[in-house]
Amino acid sequence: MNKFILVCATLVVLLAATISANAAKPRGLLKNPGVW
Secondary structure: OHHHHHHHHHHHHHHHHHHHHHHHOHHHHHHOHHHO
């Protein structure tokens, strides 16, 4: 169960980092829609 929570937390952090990167570079999101 602890591993499941750890995996979920990791995915949330990666998702937040991706959103932050796209927010900083909106043009990158348009050029690479496949990132989502």
